[in-house]
Amino acid sequence: MPLLSPAYRNPDANGLTQSLWKITLSIIFLSTFLLIGHRNHQWLKETAMPQKYEQLYAMFAEYGTRLYHYQARFRKPREQLELLKKESQTLENNFREILVLTEQIATLKALLRDMQDGTFAEGGSGPRDSGLRDVTRDQDNAEVPDEEMFQLVHYVLKRLREDQVQMADYALKSAGASIVESETSESYINNKTKLYWHGIGFLNHEMPPDIILQPDVHPGKCWAFPGSQGHILIRLARKIIPMSVTMEHISEKVSPSGNISSAPKEFSVHGLMKRCEGEEVFLGRFIYNKTEATVQTFDLQHEISESLLCVRLKILSNWGHPQYTCLYRFRVHGIPSDHT
Numbered sequence: 001m002p003l004l005s006p007a008y009r010n011p012d013a014n015g016l017t018q019s020l021w022k023i024t025l026s027i028i029f030l031s032t033f034l035l036i037g038h039r040n041h042q043w044l045k046e047t048a049m050p051q052k053y054e055q056l057y058a059m060f061a062e063y064g065t066r067l068y069h070y071q072a073r074f075r076k077p078r079e080q081l082e083l084l085k086k087e088s089q090t091l092e093n094n095f096r097e098i099l100v101l102t103e104q105i106a107t108l109k110a111l112l113r114d115m116q117d118g119t120f121a122e123g124g125s126g127p128r129d130s131g132l133r134d135v136t137r138d139q140d141n142a143e144v145p146d147e148e149m150f151q152l153v154h155y156v157l158k159r160l161r162e163d164q165v166q167m168a169d170y171a172l173k174s175a176g177a178s179i180v181e182s183e184t185s186e187s188y189i190n191n192k193t194k195l196y197w198h199g200i201g202f203l204n205h206e207m208p209p210d211i212i213l214q215p216d217v218h219p220g221k222c223w224a225f226p227g228s229q230g231h232i233l234i235r236l237a238r239k240i241i242p243m244s245v246t247m248e249h250i251s252e253k254v255s256p257s258g259n260i261s262s263a264p265k266e267f268s269v270h271g272l273m274k275r276c277e278g279e280e281v282f283l284g285r286f287i288y289n290k291t292e293a294t295v296q297t298f299d300l301q302h303e304i305s306e307s308l309l310c311v312r313l314k315i316l317s318n319w320g321h322p323q324y325t326c327l328y329r330f331r332v333h334g335i336p337s338d339h340t
Contacts, residue, residue: 096218099254106253165246165297169331171311173213176237180276180310184209185230187223188324212327219250222326224262228318230325235276239307240334245269246297247288248329262321263290268314269300276310290319307337
């Protein structure tokens with residue numbers, strides 16, 4: 001008789017029976033739910049939802065939208081961040097070019113005023129020597145022939161494009177000069193130059209030291225070091241007997257802050273006889289005057305007869321900025337060793 005009981009006839013019968021009952025009840029419940037929903041579909045459409053439920057639904061919808069946008073920002077790929085960074089840099093460069101063009105326009109107006117006053121003459125290369133004649137009648141009715149005006153504008157633009165120093169720069173990066181970073185002061189780290197993403201700064205954007213060896217002198221295109229004293233070692237493009245140096249900085253007119261207190265003031269120049277190491281030779285100590293021209297050339301105070309390959313620039317003070325000093329461009333002039 002025990003062998004004829006259900007437990008012995010089929011050990012899995014109880015489990016199978018329970019599964020069938022669960023499936024049957026689920027089907028009955030789902031069918032009942034669908035039937036009730038179908039019969040009350042029109043009633044639900046015609047019946048207005050209570051106001052408190054509408055407000056609750058609107059609140060959940062708003063928070064859901066915010067959560068979706070927040071997650072979408074996290075899903076933004078790195079390429080889009082790089083694109084935003086490039087676009088920001090392009091806008092910054094355009095702003096700097098506008099400032100430089102504004103300064104050039106002011107220079108052009110000054111040159112035109114000098115011509116009108118009869119004081120603009122340039123030793124054989126100015127507009128007077130090219131046959132321009134004064135046709136100014138009065139300020140309200142001034143007429144200048146188109147050809148003469150074209151020649152004047154061409155001359156002024158040529159003057160603006162010319163290098164004011166007119167001497168070879170052996171510290172020019174494109175000519176082969178470079179910075180010995182192991183013998184150079186640390187760069188100034190400014191948290192304001194960080195790139196931020198969701199409030200987290202992840203990349204500093206500082207100019208490297210070799211920016212001072214390039215001719216691109218726009219506001220912000222400078223190398224900054226902390227404090228008012230620092231040094232930088234320059235490996236020249238070739239061996240020369242140094243004769244003079246040139247320091248360049250922006251003017252207060254194009255400075256976004258309206259001042260250039262971070263400009264270098266006192267500085268000294270030293271030469272290294274044996275490549276880029278060994279004993280230094282003092283070449284001169286100078287003062288960059290921020291109230292004078294932006295480009296200032298200084299003849300070396302100590303002349304040497306041997307050629308050298310490396311020059312050390314030491315900044316001894318600035319014009320009052322308490323945090324950092326900015327260098328825009330530094331040039332070294334001299335006689336190549338194979339020309340002596």
